[in-house]
Amino acid sequence: MIVRCLLLCVVLAVPSLARAQGFEDLFNTAALQRIDLLLNSRDWEKLKANFQENEYYPADIRWNSLTVRNAGIRSRGLGSRSGTKPGLRVDFNRYSTGQTFLGLGSMVLDNLTQDPSGLRERVAMRFYERMGLPAPREAHAALYVNSEYAGLYAVVESIDKDFLRRVFGGTEGNIENDGHLFEYEYETEWFFTYPGNNLDVYVPLFDPVTHKNASAAELYAPPEAMFRAINESSDAVFVETVSAYVDLPLFMKHVAVQSFLAQWDGILGYAGVNNFYLYRFENSSRSQFIAWDEDNAFRAADFPILEGHDRNVLMRRAMSVPGLRAAYFDALRDAAASAAESTGGVSWLEQEIQQQRGIVDAAMRADALKPYPNEEYAAAADALVEFARVRPAFVRSQIP
C-alpha cells in the first residue's frame, strides 16, 4: 500500500511541476491531473449519505496553482451513483454569477464505478473526437477531498453552452450555438417510437440545458414533430421529411462509431436509447446527437455491428434506405481503419489505451474506494487492449 501511494505521489508530481494553467492543460491526455476539493467535513459525509439526491454543497476546488472558491458540487449519475465513491457535478457559478474555471461553467467528476478498467469513457471520447464527432473533453484525475485521496476520477467537460461554443463556434457568423440543448433522461425502455402529441410526455425525457425558462411549446414542439416524422412519415418521403430534423448521414456516422466501440448502452442501447444529448441548432428544426457517458463501450470485440438496429425505429427505417445503409457501413469501415491506423506497428486505439493505462495505473491501484478489486481492473484493461487488436478486423469482416 505504501509503495502504491509513493508511486502515486511520483505520478502526481509530474503535472504539478508542469504548472499547467489552461483548458488544454487540464484535458492534457498525457498527464494525470490532481484535483483537490475542500468541503465542510459534514457536507462530504452528508453528500455520501444522501447520494441519491441532487443537493448542492459548497466547495473550493484546486487544480495546480488555481483555486476556484465556493463552487457547488452535487452527487450525479444514474446507475453510477455511489455513496462510497460519489460521482460529482461541479458548478463553478452556483454561488457566484459568472464565475468560471478555465472558461468552464461546470464539469463532471466521473467516478468510473461502472468501468473496471477506468479507461473506456476516456478512450471512447477520444475516438469520437478523432472521427470528427463532437464529444466532451476528458482527463483522468486523482481526486483529493479535504486532503484525503478519494479515488481515480475522470474529469469530463460538461455538455453546455461552453461546450457548444467550443464545438460549434460563436454566435457570430453562420454557425450558431444559442440553440436548444437537451440532456436525455432515461426513464424506461424507449426506442424512438412516437410518444404522442402531448408535450408533457417529453418533459421528463428531455431536460433542457439551455433556454430552461422557455415555454413548453418552444422547447418540445420540435422534438414532438421530429419523432412524429420518424415514425409516421411514409417510406417514400422518409428521408426528405426526417432530414428536416436530423442530419441523417451524420446520424449514421454517430451510430457507426458507437457500434464500432461496441457501446451497448447508447442510442441503440439494449434497454432503450440512452446516454446522449440532443442539440437543436439556433433558428433551425434540425438536431444533432452528442455522445455522453461511454462507460459501457467496449462491450466485446465480437459485438455485432447490427446489434439493436431492428429495435430502434429511426435506425431501422434509415437502414432500409440504400444510401443511408451504405453511409453506415462506410462510416464503420472508416472507424475500423482509423482505430487500426498504425504507428510503429501498434494501432492508434491500442496506443491510446496503453498510454492511458500507464497514466492511471498507480492511481487506480491505490483507489481503495472503487467497487472492484485490482485484479478485475487489470483484467478489464487487458481486455481493452485485446479489443483494440481484434475489433477492427472483426468489424471489417462483418460489413457486407
Place this chain on the structure above:
Amino acid sequence: MHQLFRVFSALLLIVGAYSPVSAQTRIDWDPRPSIRVGSDVRLDFRLKVQTDVRRFSPDQPTDDGAFHLHRRRAGIEGTLFERVTFQIERELRRRGPWRDVYANVEVVKAFEVRAGKFKMPFGLEQTTSTSDLDFVNRTFGSEALTPAREVGVMAHGRMGSALEYEAGVFRRDGENARLSEPRFLLPDEVSTERSRSVAARLVTTPWGRGGGSRPRIGVAITSSHVPEGLNSLLGRSTYDMVFAPRVYVRGNRLRTGLEGEWNPGPLGFRGEYIRVAEERLRQGLGDADLSDYIGRSWYASASWVVTGEEKAGGVRPRASLFQGGFGAIEVATRFEAMRFRSGSDEGPAFTNPRADYVAGNGTRVWTAGVNWYPNRWVRLQGNAVREAFEDAERTPVSGQRTFWSGILRMQVVL
C-alpha cells in the same frame, strides 16, 4: 378546539366547586363575557378574529382578491385571589397551535414569576398583540429577528414607577427561530447540543409622572446556543419570498435590542433597533470558523388619532358608530429596514451558506395606513406597503427591485 373546550369545562368546574362556599357568582358581558366570583375569581373569555384581503403588484399566485381568515383565536384569561393571573389561548384550528398558556404569580409588585408558554421579553412590537398594532403586519425585523413565544420561566416586576425588568430562562429560542433541520449526525454520533436560551429586558420611563403616555425606553438581550445546521434566521418578504436564505450556523446567537415608545395625547411614536449575531463555528470549508452572520433591523413609526382620542392604552372611540358617532380614525406611517450580512467582507461575496463573506441582502419598507375603530371591538385597517430590495436578483421577481402591496383587515376582538 376540543382541547380548549376541555380546559374551559375544567375551569368552570373549579369555579362551580368554589362558588357555594364563597361570595356571589355573577356574569358580566361588558366589555367581554366574564364570570366573577366575588373578588377572588375572574374568568374572561376572549375571541380574536382577523380577516384579510391582499393585493400585490405585480400579481402573485396568492392574490385572488378573497378574504382570508388570518387569525381566529379563542382564549380564557383570569385572576385567582388577586395574586395569580393566567392566560390560555389557542388558534381555532384542528391542530391549534396553542398560543399563550401561562400562569403568573405576583409575590410583590417588584417580583412576579411567570411560567408556561409566553412571549420572550424581546422586541417592543413582537411583545405587542397584533390586535393592538398600528399596522396590519409587524415589521420584517420583528417577525424575523425576535424570538416570540417559548416555554420557560421568567421573573419580572416593577421597581417604583420608572423601571420594569423581565428576565427568564427558556426551553429553546422561540417560535420565530425554529430549527430548519436537525443536526446531521455521523454514524454512531450522538448530538449533545442544547438550544436553551436566556432573555432579559429593562424598560425605563424616566420622564414625566404617571399614566401610559410617558416616554418609555428599553433595552433587551437574548442569548442561546444554536445547534449545527442550516439554522440561521432568515429574511422573508411580504410576498413570502426568502430574500436572505438560511446559512449554516453553530454557536451562540446573541440578540440585542433597543426600543422606545411615546404616546402623547392622540399621537403615537415608536422605534426599535434589533441586531442578531450568530456564530458559525467550524461551519466553513475545511471546517474553518466563519465570521458571524448578522441580521439587523430598525424602524420608526408615527400615528395620529385624527378624531382626538388618547393613543395610550389603545384607541377607544368616544362615540361609537350607530351610537351618535362615527368611531375613531387614526392615520399611521412606518419606515423600516432590515439586512442580513456576514461579519467578513473580504474578497468576493458568495451566496452559498458556508461562505465567509456572504452576499448580503436587505429590504427597506415604507407603510402607510388608516385605522377605523367603529366601536371598541371592531377595527378596519388599510395599509399600502412599498418594499424595495437591495439585490435586484433576489426578489420576488428577479430583476425587479421595488414592489407594492395593499392589505385590508377587519378585526373583531372580544
